[in-house]
Amino acid sequence: MKKSIVIMVLCCFGLYYFLPFLGTVLYASSTSWGKTILPDDFTLTWFSQLLSDQNFLEAVGRSLFLAGVVLLTILGLMIPAIIWIYLFAPRLNRLMEKLVLLPYAIPGIILVTALLQTYSKMELPMFLVLIGALFITTLPIVFLGITNQIRLINMRELIDAATTLGASKKTILFRVLFPNIRIGTTLVSLMVFSAVFGEYMLTNLLIGGRFETVRIYMLKRMNENGHLASAVVVMYFLLMTVIALLTFVITNRQKKKLWLKGQHSIKQCSISVKEGVTVENVLGNS
Amino acid sequence: MFLEIRNIELFFDDKQVLAIDEILIKKGELVTLLGPSGCGKSTLLRCITGLEKPKTGSVFLDSEPIQFKPTKERNIGFVFQNYALFPTMTVFENVAFGLKIKKLSKEEINQRVFKLLDLVSMTEHAEKNVQQLSGGQKQRVALARSLVTEPKVLLLDEPLSALDARIRKQLQKDIRKIQQELQMTMIFVTHDQEEAMRISDRIFVLDQGIVVQDSTPDKLYQKPKSSFVAEFIGNYNKLDWKELEPYTTDDFIPKGNEFIYYLRPELILFREDSDTLAIPVTLKEQISLGPIKRYIFQTASDSEIMVDRLNNGSIPQTNFLYINKKDILKIPIKNV
Numbered sequence: 001m002k003k004s005i006v007i008m009v010l011c012c013f014g015l016y017y018f019l020p021f022l023g024t025v026l027y028a029s030s031t032s033w034g035k036t037i038l039p040d041d042f043t044l045t046w047f048s049q050l051l052s053d054q055n056f057l058e059a060v061g062r063s064l065f066l067a068g069v070v071l072l073t074i075l076g077l078m079i080p081a082i083i084w085i086y087l088f089a090p091r092l093n094r095l096m097e098k099l100v101l102l103p104y105a106i107p108g109i110i111l112v113t114a115l116l117q118t119y120s121k122m123e124l125p126m127f128l129v130l131i132g133a134l135f136i137t138t139l140p141i142v143f144l145g146i147t148n149q150i151r152l153i154n155m156r157e158l159i160d161a162a163t164t165l166g167a168s169k170k171t172i173l174f175r176v177l178f179p180n181i182r183i184g185t186t187l188v189s190l191m192v193f194s195a196v197f198g199e200y201m202l203t204n205l206l207i208g209g210r211f212e213t214v215r216i217y218m219l220k221r222m223n224e225n226g227h228l229a230s231a232v233v234v235m236y237f238l239l240m241t242v243i244a245l246l247t248f249v250i251t252n253r254q255k256k257k258l259w260l261k262g263q264h265s266i267k268q269c270s271i272s273v274k275e276g277v278t279v280e281n282v283l284g285n286s
Numbered sequence: 287m288f289l290e291i292r293n294i295e296l297f298f299d300d301k302q303v304l305a306i307d308e309i310l311i312k313k314g315e316l317v318t319l320l321g322p323s324g325c326g327k328s329t330l331l332r333c334i335t336g337l338e339k340p341k342t343g344s345v346f347l348d349s350e351p352i353q354f355k356p357t358k359e360r361n362i363g364f365v366f367q368n369y370a371l372f373p374t375m376t377v378f379e380n381v382a383f384g385l386k387i388k389k390l391s392k393e394e395i396n397q398r399v400f401k402l403l404d405l406v407s408m409t410e411h412a413e414k415n416v417q418q419l420s421g422g423q424k425q426r427v428a429l430a431r432s433l434v435t436e437p438k439v440l441l442l443d444e445p446l447s448a449l450d451a452r453i454r455k456q457l458q459k460d461i462r463k464i465q466q467e468l469q470m471t472m473i474f475v476t477h478d479q480e481e482a483m484r485i486s487d488r489i490f491v492l493d494q495g496i497v498v499q500d501s502t503p504d505k506l507y508q509k510p511k512s513s514f515v516a517e518f519i520g521n522y523n524k525l526d527w528k529e530l531e532p533y534t535t536d537d538f539i540p541k542g543n544e545f546i547y548y549l550r551p552e553l554i555l556f557r558e559d560s561d562t563l564a565i566p567v568t569l570k571e572q573i574s575l576g577p578i579k580r581y582i583f584q585t586a587s588d589s590e591i592m593v594d595r596l597n598n599g600s601i602p603q604t605n606f607l608y609i610n611k612k613d614i615l616k617i618p619i620k621n622v
Contacts, residue, residue: 153373160337161370165384165435166358175383179374 021237028230046231056232059217060239066203066213067196070134071189077135078142079185083177086150087159093147100143103136111136112205126207133202138192145191149184190247194240287346288313288471289439294333294343296326296495303329304340304495311439313348314469316462318482321492322518327475328367330492331441334473335362347438363437367444369424371416377403377427378412384435402430405464422453429461433468440465442474446481458485479519483507491515513546513617521580522548525614526589533563538611548615551580551594555608562608567591569602583607 028046030039050056085092103111111133119129158180162172200215208216214236222229289311296304304326311317319327332338334345336357345353352360371380378399385395403409406426411419416427425445432440442461446454462485465472476482482489483503490500491514499511510516517524527542534540540547555562567583570590574580579597582590591607 154368154370157366157368157370158372161364161366161372161431162383163337163357164335164362164364165431166387167383168358168387171387176372180372182374 024230024233028227028234030227046225046227047235050228050231050235055212056214056217059212059214062211063197063213063215066130066134066211067193070131070138070196071192073131074135074138074142074192075185075189078139079146079181082143082146082150083155086147086155096143097147100140103140108137108201109205112202115206127211130203130206130211133206134196134199137199137202138195141191141195142188145188146181146184149181153180155180186247186250190244193243197240198236287311288315288348289334289473290344290346291330291334292344292346294330294340294345296329296333296338296340302495304333306330306343306495306497309490309497309500311471311473313471315487316465316472316474316485317488317490318474318476318486319490319492320476320479320482320518322477325492326495327477327492328443329495331364331443331473331475334439335364335441336360361435361438363432363435363440365425365428365432365440365442365445367447369416369421369428371424371427371431373415373417375416376412377408377414377416377419380416380427381431381434383431388435398434399430402434403427405433406430406460420453421449422457425449425457426460429464433464433470439471439473442472444475444477447476447478454481461485491518493518510548510615510617513548516548516615516617521551521592521594522615523551523554523591525549525591526585526587529565529585529587529589530563530614535611543619545616545618548617549591549609549613550615551592553610553613554591554593555610556593556602556604558606558608559610561612562610564606564608565591566605567607568605572601 026039027033029042029044031041031043031045033039085096115129115133119126155177158176159172162176167176198215199213200219203211203213204216212220214232218229218232218236221232287310289309291306291309291311293308294304294306295302309317319330321327329338333340333343336352336355340353343353344351347360347362372383375383381399381402382395385398390398400409400412403412406429408423408426408430411423411427416424419427428445445461446457449457458481461472461474464470474482474485483506486503488500489503489506491498491506493514499506499515501509506515507520510519510522516522525547527540527545527547530538530540530547558564565585567585569581570584571582572579573582574597575594577597578594581593581595581602583593584590593602593607595602
């Protein structure tokens with residue numbers, strides 16, 4: 001396919017994606033927009049109103065808290081489990097690959113009904129039930145993402161190599177395993193965080209009234225004022241963009257650090273390179 | 287002996303994958319484990335290094351039993367087929383990994399890492415991330431990484447099989463040179479018989495988890511003990527005993543139910559000599575193998591005989607192939 005056609009197709013999809021967002025931004029920045037292509041005025045009233053609304057700030061706080069708790073729970077439980085399955089029970093992997101797809105096969109409403117029926121009578125806090133439900137729905141992202149990363153780097157061989165070089169289990173874990181799944185884990189974390197932060201159905205049906213998240217707040221305000229609801233969407237988008245950028249900045253900084261560390265070692269060793277190598281020198285250290 | 291491996295038996299589920307009676311290796315020797323894929327050669331290396339736990343058997347290294355020692359305490363280097371370099375680290379950091387674990391001083395680490403990098407001609411790439419390197423360069427780094435901790439034995443598990451022919455040949459030379467310079471005891475695994483012949487002091491041929499023959503490369507080529515070795519090691523012609531039957535003499539009686547007859551392609555003659563058998567043939571095909579030309583002849587009973595000659599452009603004008611009786615290798619059928 002010609003490059004120009006590819007660029008044109010990409011531009012079309014880009015516009016398709018970008019225009020509604022641009023429309024939302026403009027709508028959130030105006031007081032009236034009805035008969036003209038562009039809004040009649042420009043204002044930041046809705047944003048300032050939103051940021052001074054205690055309910056909105058609390059909703060953001062709750063969403064962040066919920067996403068953080070789910071993320072920590074799923075990473076804390078699933079990363080060791082995935083590594084264990086890969087290293088010690090590879091046959092379980094096939095079963096897991098099928099199991100983790102179940103959340104896609106079972107509609108959310110069935111999941112909610114089943115959860116409510118099962119746990120409402122057990123006096124289990126619904127917040128815990130929600131975390132469990134969100135854990136299950138985000139499981140495919142975590143399992144498939146991290147498993148693919150482990151396969152890609154051939155983790156088994158890296159562990160064997162480190163073992164033959166005399167590394168302890170702790171060293172292998174912190175210097176070989178974790179650094180090598182860091183990028184995959186970062187991306188997976190971002191996806192889980194974003195999915196939970198913006199989740200509506202499970203949260204609303206399980207504990208909606210008592211735990212108002214950003215999405216629930218947004219839908220509530222949408223019925224009252226469209227401009228304000230648009231401002232919530234824009235704020236939500238900006239928050240996710242900031243989180244994504246922070247994640248990538250941190251990942252790249254770690255990479256850069258690694259590179260600089262290598263450079264530093266080289267400078268320190270420039271003298272020893274000039275000495276040259278003899279068999280006696282090599283064996284002499286033993 | 288410096289390395290003694292005895293009575294190793296390993297099972298995967300109920301299937302026996304290794305049944306090694308005895309492998310004895312001298313200090314400073316480079317031996318090759320040669321065999322087809324799945325014959326257990328890499329698994330044997332993993333047993334030696336402790337990455338696999340055999341059901342029975344003993345491994346003595348420098349007179350010390352090591353079979354119950356954990357891998358990290360065996361002081362055995364390992365070079366992997368797919369390099370197994372740590373992708374988040376630079377070349378320098380990869381090579382320094384084993385030394386940092388030993389908690390050596392920074393100065394000593396730097397000195398030893400750069401000596402080894404120089405030995406494998408990788409000094410100028412020290413600051414690069416290993417993912418930026420070519421296959422050959424990666425394997426050089428892997429070699430340096432496993433040598434820097436000064437292991438007593440270095441195990442190389444098909445280290446060159448992922449590389450192209452030119453780099454492979456260069457690395458074969460380099461590995462042999464380094465081995466001889468350092469007087470390092472090495473076990474090299476390959477399924478390539480040419481590679482094994484080129485670099486080894488001795489070759490152990492494995493088939494289905496068993497050592498079927500061990501000897502020097504020359505002896506192995508000239509005197510294979512079994513049909514498997516003859517067919518795996520060289521391009522031996524398998525002769526139909528019925529074709530040899532008309533040439534029966536007092537000292538040469540072909541017996542199809544007792545022996546299989548093999549003949550190396552370079553020993554077949556185009557001219558009659560004393561004590562030769564003449565087999566009527568027609569030239570069927572010529573294959574150029576670079577310096578060698580392989581001629582495929584067809585016999586009256588439709589079987590094929592290969593003949594190798596220097597590739598000097600001449601085409602054999604002959605209707606007979608002449609075989610010296612003493613060059614015919616008889617392998618008892620019980621050894622097949």
